Amino acid sequence: MKYEPNKIEPKWQKVWAKEGIYEPDLDAPKKPFFNLMMFPYPSAEGLHVGNMYAFTGADIYGRMKRMQGYDVFEPIGLDGFGIHSENYALKIGTHPMDQAETSEKRFYKQLESIGNGFAWNEHLETYDPEYYRWTQWIFTQMWKHGLAYRKKQSVNWCPKDLTVLSDEQIEGGKCERCGAEVIKKELEQWFFKITDYAERLLKNLDTLDWSEKVKIAQRNWTGKSEGALITFKLRKVPGQPDDKHLVQAFTTRPDTLFGATFLVVSPELAEKWMNFGWQVPAEVKKYIDASLKRKEMDRLEEGKEKTGIFTGVYAVNPANKEEIPVWVADYVLGSYGTGAIMAVPAHDERDFEFAKKFKLPIIKVIRPILRPESKIEGAIGVAESEISVEGELWEGNGELANSGKFNGMDSEKAKWEITKFVGGEKKVQFRLRDWLISRQRYWGPPIPMIHCEACAAKGAGENKDMPGWYAVPETDLPVELPRIKNFRPTGSGVSPLAAEKSFYEVKCPKCGGKARRETDVSDTFLDSAWYYLRYLDPENKKTALNEKRVAKWLPTKMYTGGAEHAVLHLLYVRFVAMALHDWKLVKFEEPFKKFRAHGLLIKDGAKMSKSKGNVINPDEYIKNFGADTLRMYLMFLAPFEQGGDFRDSGVLGIERFLKRVWQYAEVVIPAKAGIQNTVSKKPGSPVKPGMTNRASLLHKTIKKVSEDIEKLHYNTAVSALMILLHGFEDVGGSKEDLEVFLKLLAPFAPHMTEEIWRETLGHKTSIHRELWPICDEKLTREEKFTLVIQVNGKVRDTIEVDAGISEADAKKLALSNEKIKNLLGSREPKKVIYVPKKLVNIVV
Numbered sequence: 001m002k003y004e005p006n007k008i009e010p011k012w013q014k015v016w017a018k019e020g021i022y023e024p025d026l027d028a029p030k031k032p033f034f035n036l037m038m039f040p041y042p043s044a045e046g047l048h049v050g051n052m053y054a055f056t057g058a059d060i061y062g063r064m065k066r067m068q069g070y071d072v073f074e075p076i077g078l079d080g081f082g083i084h085s086e087n088y089a090l091k092i093g094t095h096p097m098d099q100a101e102t103s104e105k106r107f108y109k110q111l112e113s114i115g116n117g118f119a120w121n122e123h124l125e126t127y128d129p130e131y132y133r134w135t136q137w138i139f140t141q142m143w144k145h146g147l148a149y150r151k152k153q154s155v156n157w158c159p160k161d162l163t164v165l166s167d168e169q170i171e172g173g174k175c176e177r178c179g180a181e182v183i184k185k186e187l188e189q190w191f192f193k194i195t196d197y198a199e200r201l202l203k204n205l206d207t208l209d210w211s212e213k214v215k216i217a218q219r220n221w222t223g224k225s226e227g228a229l230i231t232f233k234l235r236k237v238p239g240q241p242d243d244k245h246l247v248q249a250f251t252t253r254p255d256t257l258f259g260a261t262f263l264v265v266s267p268e269l270a271e272k273w274m275n276f277g278w279q280v281p282a283e284v285k286k287y288i289d290a291s292l293k294r295k296e297m298d299r300l301e302e303g304k305e306k307t308g309i310f311t312g313v314y315a316v317n318p319a320n321k322e323e324i325p326v327w328v329a330d331y332v333l334g335s336y337g338t339g340a341i342m343a344v345p346a347h348d349e350r351d352f353e354f355a356k357k358f359k360l361p362i363i364k365v366i367r368p369i370l371r372p373e374s375k376i377e378g379a380i381g382v383a384e385s386e387i388s389v390e391g392e393l394w395e396g397n398g399e400l401a402n403s404g405k406f407n408g409m410d411s412e413k414a415k416w417e418i419t420k421f422v423g424g425e426k427k428v429q430f431r432l433r434d435w436l437i438s439r440q441r442y443w444g445p446p447i448p449m450i451h452c453e454a455c456a457a458k459g460a461g462e463n464k465d466m467p468g469w470y471a472v473p474e475t476d477l478p479v480e481l482p483r484i485k486n487f488r489p490t491g492s493g494v495s496p497l498a499a500e501k502s503f504y505e506v507k508c509p510k511c512g513g514k515a516r517r518e519t520d521v522s523d524t525f526l527d528s529a530w531y532y533l534r535y536l537d538p539e540n541k542k543t544a545l546n547e548k549r550v551a552k553w554l555p556t557k558m559y560t561g562g563a564e565h566a567v568l569h570l571l572y573v574r575f576v577a578m579a580l581h582d583w584k585l586v587k588f589e590e591p592f593k594k595f596r597a598h599g600l601l602i603k604d605g606a607k608m609s610k611s612k613g614n615v616i617n618p619d620e621y622i623k624n625f626g627a628d629t630l631r632m633y634l635m636f637l638a639p640f641e642q643g644g645d646f647r648d649s650g651v652l653g654i655e656r657f658l659k660r661v662w663q664y665a666e667v668v669i670p671a672k673a674g675i676q677n678t679v680s681k682k683p684g685s686p687v688k689p690g691m692t693n694r695a696s697l698l699h700k701t702i703k704k705v706s707e708d709i710e711k712l713h714y715n716t717a718v719s720a721l722m723i724l725l726h727g728f729e730d731v732g733g734s735k736e737d738l739e740v741f742l743k744l745l746a747p748f749a750p751h752m753t754e755e756i757w758r759e760t761l762g763h764k765t766s767i768h769r770e771l772w773p774i775c776d777e778k779l780t781r782e783e784k785f786t787l788v789i790q791v792n793g794k795v796r797d798t799i800e801v802d803a804g805i806s807e808a809d810a811k812k813l814a815l816s817n818e819k820i821k822n823l824l825g826s827r828e829p830k831k832v833i834y835v836p837k838k839l840v841n842i843v844v
């Protein structure tokens with residue numbers, strides 16, 4: 001029979017679904033293993049091979065775990081709300097609701113074809129009102145717990161997508177999605193107070209088994225700095241006290257305060273001062289206005305020439321009472337710290353550049369301490385330090401100079417002494433900002449809030465800081481997204497829903513008067529911040545999550561997804577879990593014990609992506625080669641966490657391999673009848689030396705494949721299987737050997753192995769329900785070698801040892817050898833030398 005994946009694959013997909021082999025008992029799992037993978041957003045033409053790469057890699061891991069006796073739960077769904085899907089609908093001129101239906105069919109059909117062990121019964125879609133009812137419920141809980149608030153803010157605005165963007169959605173000052181230049185806009189927005197959780201989000205990272213680069217990205221994003229707030233008095237006219245106005249600066253180096261020779265305020269803070277009535281000189285206003293048009297992100301660009309302007313205002317350095325000029329410059333950010341800095345040009349590079357350009361005074365207040373050893377040893381050490389002393393900029397610690405009574409003090413100590421001296425306060429500052437949750441778009445869950453003017457006027461409401469606002473009562477959820485004709489974003493800062501009277505005109509839940517429904521929708525990242533919980537009971541009509549199942553299955557044992565979500569999704573999802581934990585709905589704080597980021601697929605040297613137009617559609621390959629071949633090919637490229645370069649020639653190589661597997665198994669057919677148990681060697685194929693030990697090769701392969709899958713080194717697992725097949729072809733193998741081989745291959749080529757397992761070998765149940773082969777360690781050891789033992793270079797004995805013996809063990813064996821012990825007597829060895837695979841020489 002010919003290998004025909006097009007026939008085999010759909011056949012087994014149906015059988016698996018019918019038999020429910022990927023549907024664990026969610027209520028009573030014995031060994032639960034939640035194998036989560038990031039669900040796709042079905043925006044464009046369909047699943048692309050990059051998605052498939054991610055899902056296959058995650059699936060192989062899950063398949064091995066299933067065979068290792070775990071109840072593996074591997075759900076899938078669609079992250080179908082949001083701007084990706086909406087833009088696509090706009091582009092092709094359909095309604096997002098219709099498009100969602102089309103995409104869903106298409107995606108699910110494709111996802112079925114890739115051969116993953118998905119638990120299809122638990123699929124979910126974020127745009128399903130039964131799902132987003134609970135997304136809205138989570139919003140109302142955030143509100144009730146004081147974690148949701150509304151505030152006017154200057155936000156990042158994409159003039160092309162006509163929407164607000166969070167900082168995370170901007171790359172180099174451009175909209176991450178469409179590449180348009182991001183501008184600033186003042187809007188009323190909803191926020192979640194993720195900053196309340198900054199410390200925990202940071203601290204818990206240490207407990208997580210996650211890809212290191214993702215943890216680093218989260219640490220940087222959260223950006224904890226310990227420093228101080230120092231207050232400066234402002235003076236409009238030099239020498240004339242006018243102590244009504246103050247400005248605070250956040251600094252991580254209060255020890256350098258005596259060297260603060262000017263202050264710099266951000267354009268944002270300067271604008272606020274103008275709003276409070278600061279009569280600003282015309283050129284200064286011009287500078288501020290121009291700076292505000294630029295995005296913060298771009299202002300930080302390295303190597304960018306510093307710009308700024310003197311405000312005409314002075315401040316008093318509280319340490320030495322010197323009057324120092326106040327400048328406004330765009331290298332200071334409005335959104336960090338207090339939006340103002342004390343500039344210490346002698347010890348901060350940015351300030352140094354600025355001072356040089358604008359000829360501002362530079363006073364050194366920290367001297368590097370000469371290390372004692374460099375004083376003794378002379379030349380090199382001293383020279384190194386001298387350079388730093390003489391150099392113009394010293395950013396390190398040291399001892400204080402030019403700092404009055406603090407001279408000579410260690411700078412670390414001086415930090416807090418000086419803070420105290422000037423009445424400053426210690427301050428921990430995070431880079432993390434609150435989560436901007438509202439979007440002025442159509443395709444998302446309406447934010448479930450109602451505003452009543454009458455109540456607001458009376459100061460009534462659920463939150464005293466935000467009178468007039470009410471959460472939609474739970475019984476009224478979901479607030480269904482109406483099907484409207486004009487769903488196109490308006491660009492005026494309001495959602496298209498704001499034009500739908502029938503949508504926004506509601507009664508006040510409190511006074512029954514005329515009120516207005518919020519017309520913004522929530523950020524897609526809220527949809528994906530809790531989907532893993534819903535998978536466990538997606539049809540639940542009573543509660544967002546099934547607490548019993550959640551307790552059994554979570555945290556997930558594995559989560560796989562793209563590193564590009566390192567700071568977006570992965571931080572939000574952790575935050576929501578912590579909040580749910582605090583509301584006593586889940587026991588864990590961290591939803592994912594283990595997270596692994598897969599690499600990216602490259603095509604012709606560029607990341608495969610829709611915007612680059614180099615996307616490969618897996619359908620074609622599945623049609624021509626079968627999903628098994630494509631799966632294996634993708635996994636063969638490189639370690640899964642590294643990604644790889646997609647090439648057609650590689651696909652052909654894997655196809656040949658699977659055809660050989662097929663061919664080889666066909667020879668075993670007689671074994672099925674029980675006539676013959678051993679496959680005869682192919683006539684004419686030479687027996688390679690080293691292949692004679694069949695059992696050893698087999699067990700080494702079991703060990704290698706198991707360990708490699710555990711490490712997600714799928715490429716080398718595949719190589720090991722190739723070597724084993726060679727071994728079989730050369731020296732033959734028993735039916736049992738073939739079965740072991742098929743089990744090891746099953747996670748990679750689930751259809752073909754099932755076909756051979758059931759049809760050719762006649763098993764009644766699925767190979768995917770078989771137990772994973774266990775290797776016999778004894779058989780995996782390498783041969784022995786003769787270890788020579790020498791004393792002072794003379795051979796005294798030889799012993800047989802395992803080839804893989806460690807240096808420590810070899811030395812131990814040599815020293816405990818009876819002959820050697822007698823020879824040495826009471827003499828202590830001075831040195832023991834080991835030459836791998838050869839000898840141990842004991843020097844006495």
Ligand code: ANZ
Nearest residue numbers: 225250251252253256332333336337339341344347348
């Ligand atoms: C004086 C000083 C002296 C500083 C010195 C550094 C070195 P991290 O570690 O990132 O928290 N800074 C504070 N607010 C800022 C803002 N809104 N925009 C730009 N820079 C700001 O950095 C904290 C340091 O960054 C602060 O400490 C401040 O400069 C600057 F030798 O104050 B430092």
Ligand code: ZN
Nearest residue numbers: 452455508511
């Ligand atoms: Zn009211």
